[in-house]
Amino acid sequence: MNIVAIIPARGGSKGLKRKNVLPLNGKPLIAYSIEAALKLNDVKRVIVSTDDEEIADIAKEYGAEVPFLRPEYLAxxxxxxxxxxxxxxxxxxxAEGYKTDHVLLLQPTSPLRNERHVREALDLYLGNQCxxxxxxxxxTPPFLMRVKKENYLVPFMELPEQKATRRQDLPEVYELNGAIYxxxxxxxxxxxxxxxDKVIPYVxxxxxxxxxxxxIDFKLAEVLLKDGAV
Structure with a gap:
């Protein structure tokens, strides 16, 4: 079984410039994802896809492969x-005749996702083949959200059953956090x-x-890392 970790990291970013190489608690942001992937024995290769020379150099320094610079149309x-x-x-x-059977996608913007999280998600994947x-x-559950319609607020989504008056009575809903795919x-x-049609959540x-x-996200991550959040 051939599992390849791919970490996409382009040079341009609007919300926070050069975020993938910014020092976070002593090392570049992208380093956290590279290190998490390298600690997994099931992962055969850790590849960073980037269009940026500085990101490529940092990725190699932390042990990832950068076999190409991403073409402009993908940046x-x-x-x-x-x-x-x-x-x-x-x-x-x-280029290499190398066939990839399974892909582990790690976004570099999730530095508090560590090897334990990836290991547990990988076990779910291998155990279910899904x-x-x-x-x-x-x-915020979507049942509490409102949209504006003709100058009035109306529910974004109606409850599937009887209306609940307390937040704790609402169904639990989940959102993708972008950390592991x-x-x-x-x-x-x-x-x-x-x-x-089918996908298993790792919570x-x-x-x-x-x-x-x-x-703001960057400063929050720094505080949590210093606080020993993971």
């Missing part, structure tokens, strides 16, 4: 993660998706689910 704001993953898989096959994605409990060659290359706590998009 834009409109490029999708699926396209980046497929490009990596196709490159490995065409795509796995990491999630956390949603802060596990899938196979078929879903990526043939379905053009990480998962289709993470809120602290470990911090996803860095802006400066």
């Amino acid at each position: 834009s704001d409109t490029a999708t993660t699926i396209d980046v993953l497929k490009h990596t898989i196709e490159f490995l096959l065409e 795509p796995v994605v990491s999630v956390c409990l949603a802060d 596990l899938t196979d060659h078929h879903h990526l290359m043939n379905e053009n998706a990480i998962y289709t 993470m706590d809120k602290r470990s689910s911090v996803d860095i998009d802006d400066e």
Whole structure:
């Protein structure tokens, strides 16, 4: 079984400039994802897909492979993660004859996701032979959200059963936290998706689910890391 970890990290970012290489608690942000992947014996290769020379140099320094620099059309704001993953898989096959059976996608913006989380998600994946994605409990259930319609607020989503008056009576809902995705060659290359009709959730706590998009997220992650959150 051939599992390859792919860490996509382009140089441009709008919310927080150069975030993938910014020093977080003593090391570049991207280093946390590389180190988590390298500690897993099941993962045969850890590859960083980037268009940026500095990111490439840092990735190599921390032990990842950077077999190519991502082409410009995959470094834009409109490029999708699926396209980046497929490009990596196709490159490995065409340039090296290396076939990837399973893919572990780790976003570099989740530094509090560590090897224990990835190991547990990987065990779920291997035990069920079904795509796995990491999630956390949603802060606000959609049943409490409102949309504006003709100047009035109306429910975004009606409760599937009788109306509940207390938050604790509402169904638990989850949101993707962007930390871990596990899938196979078929879903990526043939379905053009990480998962289709079935996917298994790996539930993470809120602290470990911090996803860095802006400066506030970055400062929060730094505080939690110093506090020993993981």
